[in-house]
Amino acid sequence: MKHASNARIIRLMCSGRVDPQFIVDALAKGADGVLIGGCHPNDCHYVEGNYKCQRRLPITKKLVTEMGIDPRRVRLEWVSASEGVRFGQVVGEFTEEIRALGPLQLQEWSFDRAGADAQLARHGGDHA
Ligand code: FES
Numbered sequence: 001m002k003h004a005s006n007a008r009i010i011r012l013m014c015s016g017r018v019d020p021q022f023i024v025d026a027l028a029k030g031a032d033g034v035l036i037g038g039c040h041p042n043d044c045h046y047v048e049g050n051y052k053c054q055r056r057l058p059i060t061k062k063l064v065t066e067m068g069i070d071p072r073r074v075r076l077e078w079v080s081a082s083e084g085v086r087f088g089q090v091v092g093e094f095t096e097e098i099r100a101l102g103p104l105q106l107q108e109w110s111f112d113r114a115g116a117d118a119q120l121a122r123h124g125g126d127h128a
Contacts, residue, residue: 003091016049020060023074033073033098040078
């Protein structure tokens with residue numbers, strides 16, 4: 001499976017396991033963008049994990065936007081484990097879009113863990 005060399009892959013059992021806090025943490029720790037790859041609709045091994053991830057995405061994008069981060073830096077794509085070519089294309093496209101946005105300037109926003117947790121709670125972000 002070929003993909004952009006500057007992409008770092010973090011494997012989880014299901015996209016439904018992606019907590020919005022993981023995304024905030026990745027951005028706070030130096031990632032310029034986060035791409036979530038989930039199984040296609042109706043193909044999730046855990047039945048509804050991908051739908052759960054999809055429902056969380058607007059909350060996550062709102063959260064990062066309120067932190068001053070362009071929400072295009074977070075993307076969800078349906079791409080299965082068997083779609084190596086497509087995975088490489090999706091990662092390549094996302095990498096180019098993030099490159100066009102430029103590096104995330106962490107000094108543009110101050111990471112406030114307590115504030116981020118409060119935002120998640122206000123928006124009903126569940127961590128299950
Ligand atoms: S197993 Fe749930 S999204 Fe792939």
